[in-house]
Amino acid sequence: MSMPFLKTIPFAVMNRSPLRIFAVFLLALALTACATVAPMHPSPSPVLPTAERNQVISSLKYWRASGEAALSTPKHHENFGFRWEQSPQLQALSIYDPLGRTVARITVDASGAHLETITGEHRQARNLSTLLNMVLHVELPAAELPDWMLGLPGNNSTISDNASGLPEMLRSGPWQVHYLRYAPVGGLTMPQLLQANGPDGIALRMAITRWQMGQSDPS
Template identity: 30%
Template sequence: MAASCLLAMTLAACSTLPKPPVSQTANSAAQQRMQTLAAVQQFSLQAKLAVQYSGKGYTARLEWQHSGQEDHMRIFSPLGQQVALIQRTAQSVTLTDQNGKQHHANDVASLTESLLGWRLPLAGLSQWILGIPHSGSPYQASYVASGEPVTLTQDDWRIEYEDYQPTALNGTNASLPYTTRLQQQDIRLKLVIQHW
């Protein structure tokens, strides 16, 4: 009996461990981290993607190559079939569907909304996925003492970061997010990085 009471007390204590303190302003570690990662001009990643919108939901696998003014993103079904290929250059945005038909628009968000039913915020996502805001609009964020953001709000999206891992990315060593949640109205996206 005493052992079971001790176990229950230990579990209760573990579940109420305090979370690290969070600040609404970027300390020097956060500013240095943003400056370092803002210089990253290209990356490639593989991730699991979960999407919920309008009472619907599905999971997919994502392969994304980002470099400067270009993005190539492939979205695969859980069975490995390519559902969409999104290509963005400085001049155009194209989505090739699973039947090979090409669709064009001015931006990825409106294109994915019209064809897939949900908005993919690619304009900000290339920075948000690194755990930093983009420079194009105001933002609000909360940070832990080591400089990583816990939350980020920008362009009407709320981004939450659940975990970070030390990662080497194009010669830059940084703590990068591995689980990122994004929400805008009823659209919820979850990205879990499998490989940088």
């Protein structure tokens, strides 16, 4: 996919059993510390029921996800690396070229959304979506991306589960998100490979190669 913006850059609970409640408590407690795990094949161990999994993941205040993405339309295709950082004070998305250079970084805080590019260009907007569309030149539901990566249903979305009770498909408006692979991370089973298909033939495929759950020092 051709990205004009990037071309300006040098490649650019209360009815539950006490045992289950205790298990959820222990899992939530474990996630208060940073858990960094390289993606592996899904563990054969039983997973939490969907409602309890969602409860634990929704309670996380700090997490990071990084990996590779492919964005395509009927006419264009582009690959890039990404890193998503989430905390109560800051939301940040970094986009990398194949050489690992940060070609764009979008941060969202109390003052709004801010974009900085490898060329030193600065832009500001009211929200993340505006700046992400400016970078990728494709309209993506940026506000929903964190929930998609976590495998959580948003306010206007529905989820169908697979035989293990994990999200298999998420539907949100014209978008369908297919969860193709999972990996164990800090006691949870997290999405590792997903594909979002949207209107006008837009497709976004994300391979999450690293999860960090909980607060940690910058790396």
